[in-house]
Every structure is written in structure tokens, then in C-alpha cells.
Amino acid sequence: MKVRYFAWMKKTVGVPEEEVTPPAGIDTVGDLVVWLRGRSPGHAEALAEGGAFGAAVDQRTATFDVKLAGAREVAFFPPFTGG
Amino acid sequence: MAVRVQEADFDVGAELARLTDGNRRIGGLAVFVGLVREMHVREGYHRDLVDALTLEHYPGMTETALQEIEAEAQKRWPLEATLIVHRYGRMEPGERIVLVAVGSPHREAAFEACEFLVDWLKTKAPFWKLEDTPKGEQWVGAHQEDDAAAARWEKK
Numbered sequence: 001m002k003v004r005y006f007a008w009m010k011k012t013v014g015v016p017e018e019e020v021t022p023p024a025g026i027d028t029v030g031d032l033v034v035w036l037r038g039r040s041p042g043h044a045e046a047l048a049e050g051g052a053f054g055a056a057v058d059q060r061t062a063t064f065d066v067k068l069a070g071a072r073e074v075a076f077f078p079p080f081t082g083g
Numbered sequence: 084m085a086v087r088v089q090e091a092d093f094d095v096g097a098e099l100a101r102l103t104d105g106n107r108r109i110g111g112l113a114v115f116v117g118l119v120r121e122m123h124v125r126e127g128y129h130r131d132l133v134d135a136l137t138l139e140h141y142p143g144m145t146e147t148a149l150q151e152i153e154a155e156a157q158k159r160w161p162l163e164a165t166l167i168v169h170r171y172g173r174m175e176p177g178e179r180i181v182l183v184a185v186g187s188p189h190r191e192a193a194f195e196a197c198e199f200l201v202d203w204l205k206t207k208a209p210f211w212k213l214e215d216t217p218k219g220e221q222w223v224g225a226h227q228e229d230d231a232a233a234a235r236w237e238k239k
Contacts, residue, residue, distance in 0.1 A: 007139055007211035008222045052225070056209070059144035075141060079225035082138065082169065082210025083117055083181055083201060 001068070003036065005046065006077035009053060012046035022068075029055045030064035032074060046076070053078050084157070084165050086149040088140060090172040093182055102164050102184055109163045111190035113197035115183040121176035123214060123223075134215045138171040138180065141209035145169070148208040156185070156200050160192040167200065169210065199236050206233040 004017040026035050033055075037044040047053070055062050056075040068074070095116060103109050123131045149167050156165060164186035174180060183200045187193040212223040 004141075006141060006209070007213070056141070056144055059141070059147060061148075061207075075144070077141070077209060078211065078222065080206055080209055081212045081223045081225055082140070082208050083205035083229075 001071055002073045003032075004073065004075040006075065008078060009046045009076055012042050014040065014042045027067060027069070028064065029057065029062055029066050029068065029074065032068060033064065033076075084153065085167070086146060086153055087168045088142070088145050088149070089168065089170060092170070092179060093168050095179070095182060098166060098168065098182060099184055102166050103186055106163055106186070108188055109186035110188045111193040112164075112184060112186045113190070113193035114185075115181075115197055115201050116179055117181040117201075119174045119176045119178045119180060123216065131214075131216050131218065133176060134217070135173055135175045136180075137173045137213040137215070139211045139213065140169075140171045144209050149204060152200060152203045152207060155203070156196045159199070160185075160187060160196040162187050162192065162196055165196070165200070167204065169204070169208070171210070202229070202232045202236060205229050 001020060002017055003020050005013045010016045022032060022035055026032055033047050037047050053076055055064065057066055057068065057071045058073055099112065099114065103112060119136045121133055123133050153165050153167060156162060162185060166182065166184045168182040170180055183197055185193045185197040185200065206229055214221050214223055
């Protein structure tokens with residue numbers, strides 16, 4: 001699946017997006033966050049526990065208990081500041 | 084009923100004329116125009132000067148989120164016309180960022196729905212502001228007041 005990062009998270013992770021293939025057992029958004037932290041120190045910092053960031057699965061806002069089954073695109077981002 | 088996300092500026096007069104053209108049931112049109120402010124508000128008072136603002140968004144998700152907010156407003160109020168135009172990219176102080184216009188037979192619904200749309204788009208549409216200041220670039224953090232403003236429209 002494709003993982004995308006927005007705003008400051010893009011810079012902290014080091015890439016705006018990446019293709020990843022999580023192993024079996026990574027079932028939810030929360031599982032994916034924990035697994036992604038292991039990819040690099042930048043990932044660990046951007047996706048740190050207790051950090052103020054949200055997620056979207058296939059372009060819809062998703063809580064961390066949402067299942068990833070069949071997801072093509074998961075995004076992580078800081079709180080929205082538009083308007 | 085329309086949502087647009089674009090880099091270019093918009094002409095408020097032309098947008099409003101197009102929105103109401105041919106609809107004689109509209110008795111009131113409430114309009115909000117958001118501008119780039121030259122002072123950044125931090126901890127409740129104005130501190131840092133802002134040279135420019137760059138708005139990033141999530142193409143695809145942004146349009147869907149704005150359409151859902153617009154649909155929610157139409158469910159809650161009797162609206163004849165709604166328009167949301169939100170810009171992205173680099174903007175300098177004084178430039179227009181966002182236009183929200185709501186037409187209804189009566190003003191109460193137009194005022195309320197306009198305020199609702201602005202409150203919700205600030206907290207539910209995927210936009211992020213990067214400020215260019217004399218001290219360097221910094222991402223704008225979420226404001227608690229914005230969360231509180233959006234929360235008052237949540238159905239109990």
C-alpha cells in the first residue's frame with residue numbers, strides 16, 4: 001500500500017510517500033503506525049506515541065482502530081489548519 | 084452547490100453573481116472571505132509578522148471533505164445555494180484564501196450555515212498552513228478556539 005505524509009511530517013519522515021508491504025498481523029491503522037516507526041529514526045520521530053497527528057484510509061479520516069484490509073492509500077498528517 | 088480547490092485567486096463579485104443568478108427564491112446571501120493576515124496570532128495575541136503563507140492540501144480528500152461538509156449544511160438548513168472556494172499554494176498578506184457563500188430564503192439560515200461551514204472546514208478539511216516569517220518557516224499549529232467553534236455544531 002501507499003503511505004503518504006503531509007505538512008511537517010513529510011520532512012521529518014524524509015519522503016512525501018512510500019510503498020510499503022506490512023507483514024501479517026498489521027491489521028489496523030494503529031498497528032501500521034507502530035510498524036512504520038521501525039523504518040527509520042525520522043519515522044519514529046514523526047509517528048511518536050502521543051504525537052498530535054491523524055490518519056486517513058483511502059482519503060477518508062480514520063481513527064487508529066480502523067482496519068486496513070483492502071486499503072490502497074494511508075495518510076498521516078498533523079491537525080488541519082485551513083480556512 | 085459547488086466546491087472548488089484552486090491555486091488562482093477568485094473574484095468575489097463574479098462568484099456571488101454566478102451563484103445567485105436565476106434563483107429568485109434566495110432572500111439572503113451570507114458571505115465569508117478569509118484573508119492572509121500579516122500578524123500571526125500565538126497564545127492569544129499578535130506576535131510575529133508573516134511575509135507569506137503556503138497552503139498545502141491533500142488533493143482528492145480535500146474535495147471529498149468539503150463536499151461532505153456542504154452536504155451536512157444542506158441537511159441542517161433550507162439552503163438554495165452554497166459555494167466553497169479554497170485556495171492552496173503561496174499567498175501574501177491581504178490575499179484571499181477562502182470564500183464561503185450561502186444563499187437561503189431567509190437570513191437566519193444563511194448566517195448560521197455560513198458560520199457552520201467556516202467552522203467545520205477549518206477543522207475537517209485537510210489543509211495545512213506554512214508561514215514564512217523573518218525567523219524562518221514554521222507550520223501553523225491547530226487553535227483550540229477553532230476546535231471549540233467546530234464542536235458547538237456537533238449533534239448531541
